[in-house]
Amino acid sequence: MPSLRTFRIEFDRPGATYAPGEIVTGDIIVDLAREKTIRALKLSVKGEANVSWERKRSTKDSQGRNHTQIDHFRASEQYFNLTYYLLGNTAGNGEVRVPAGFHRYSFNFSLPYNIPCSFEHTNGHIRYTMKAVIDRPWRFDHESKIAFTVVSSYDLNAHSHQCIGADDEVSESFCCFCCFNLGSMKLRIRIPTTGFVPGQSIETMVNLNNTSSVNVTKICVKLERSLEFHARSPYSMTKTDKAILKAEQRMGPFGEQADIPSRLQIPPIPPSHLEYCSIIDQKYSLRITIHVSGTHCSITKVYPILIGTIPLHSTISSASYIQTIQQPTAPNVMQYDYDPPPPMPTSPDYVPPNTPYPQAIGFASPNQPSTSTNPWDIPPPSYEECMQRADSIKDEDESNYVHGANEPFAPRYPVFNFTTSHPPKK
Structure with a gap:
């Protein structure tokens, strides 16, 4: 009988939709049937854009025979890639005993302010994901992955x-x-x-x-x-x-x-x-x-x-205008003239991330309130899934055994609920 009964990531916010600069909070849930020895429990957070497509073309060899050649076109951008150790250490030379039962490991981190809006298409995407890993000595790791939506403000x-x-x-x-x-x-x-x-x-x-x-x-x-x-x-x-x-x-x-x-x-x-x-x-x-x-x-x-x-x-x-489901709106996103501290998980066993912050990315202050960017204080929108979705969030270098990676994902965008108005007058 497997010792790991549950291993997943949960966000504190329903719908998991955030604005650049907001603080993302949640928990890693681990439920064990019996005690487990691990090297580390780590959380990786990544934001990136990728485009890719194929083009077929006909070529002739030296003997004049026709061949079909496939060109693979690609490009990628990485906005951040951060790793936190909630249990264990970056050296990976120690062991941690996790007792049997239900465990909840909390995390929080600040999103950079200068990152693009989530986007999904067959030929490319802008995607934000989190992956929790139970690093096991001499065995395959347990991995759980989930995506969340970032909606950039466009006034x-x-x-x-x-x-x-x-x-x-x-x-x-x-x-x-x-x-x-x-x-x-x-x-x-x-x-x-x-x-x-x-x-x-x-x-x-x-x-x-x-x-x-x-x-x-x-x-x-x-x-x-x-x-x-x-x-x-x-x-x-x-x-x-x-x-x-x-x-x-x-x-x-x-x-x-x-x-x-x-x-x-x-x-x-x-x-x-x-x-x-x-x-x-x-x-x-x-x-x-x-x-x-x-x-x-x-x-x-x-x-x-x-x-x-x-x-x-x-x-x-x-x-x-009809007020809809109350959900947090985008915070005021601004650039600060100082370097705020990096985002910090709340676990008492936290070890600083081993991935340095890119100098080109700035983080909003963790004390920045989640106030609306709208000066007229209109009711907030609801957040609904986009028509365009990804069949899976699995990366090319990931195995088929990453829990959640093969699940479909559709970003959520703000939708305002307006009453039906009359058509333009003659």
């Missing part, structure tokens, strides 16, 4: 000049075989703002004035995401990925004059810019396509959209 009010909305007029003339004039169509596309947080809705209005004999068959509105992954090995290469995150369509035909509204609710997605990450770029846009009858080309307009974590003050009113 739309600091970028309000990019969120002014759109009021666009489009005119289109139609003809048949370049000879017969079929008339013209005028469109007015209005978007009140182009800055949103998850939970809000992108409301658009298309005013149609159609004096042609060509019908508008449907109007499609799509929220799109554009990603760029930058590899550095075996040489510099960029891979682009575009995806439709949300879509709505209104079917025609419409009359000579019509006002066609649409409403797309923003799902749980990361903010527009993955600041502090140099190998993954992300942008959002709104694509509006007016499809017309016959062989005539559709009319398409694309508008850049900003997704943030703090909504525009101009879009908030007490009547249009």
Whole structure:
């Protein structure tokens, strides 16, 4: 019968979602059926970004025979990698007897402030993980792993000049075989703002004035995401990925004059810019396509959209906001002009970490209160899992016996609960 009945990591915060600079607290749970002798109980905390993809290409050898060659493109960035010894020591030359029964070993550490938001995709990720290891003499180690979410603050009010909305007029003339004039169509596309947080809705209005004999068959509105992954090995290469995150369509035909509204609710997605990450770029846009009858080309307009974590003050009113589940919001994140002490686990058997802190990373003060960055003190959002998830959090150099490494993981992003508002006025 195995002596280890339970070995896992628990966070004190439900959902395990944190802001840069916050203090992460929790426990390592160990339940033993009988006494166990170990070298150490250690906890490793890591934040990193990775991109990877494959490309197939055909080559010919010296005899002219065709071969398929696969190029593996990769890049990585490490933001921190810290190790704490909760039992035992860094030298690994001692032994610790852990008695049978249930044990809880507490930890706490401060996240750096200049780290990017969590992100998951098939071709790359920004991921934060913890791994607890029971180091056993002359035996395989026990390992348990878990991921948590870091959400960087992106205040739309600091970028309000990019969120002014759109009021666009489009005119289109139609003809048949370049000879017969079929008339013209005028469109007015209005978007009140182009800055949103998850939970809000992108409301658009298309005013149609159609004096042609060509019908508008449907109007499609799509929220799109554009990603760029930058590899550095075996040489510099960029891979682009575009995806439709949300879509709505209104079917025609419409009359000579019509006002066609649409409403797309923003799902749980990361903010527009993955600041502090140099190998993954992300942008959002709104694509509006007016499809017309016959062989005539559709009319398409694309508008850049900003997704943030703090909504525009101009879009908030007490009547249009519903308070949701109370969860901590992001703390004020600032750079300090002194070097605060490193994060310290609370175990009395703690030994200082054997991994030095990178000089480029700064830590927020452990005494910094978890106050909201929002000066209007709106109710906090809930945190919901993103549509994009990882099938597992297992690293390439890890075995299949790391508990939790083969579990799926989806980051959680703040979602604001707004009441349904009316579409834009005519």
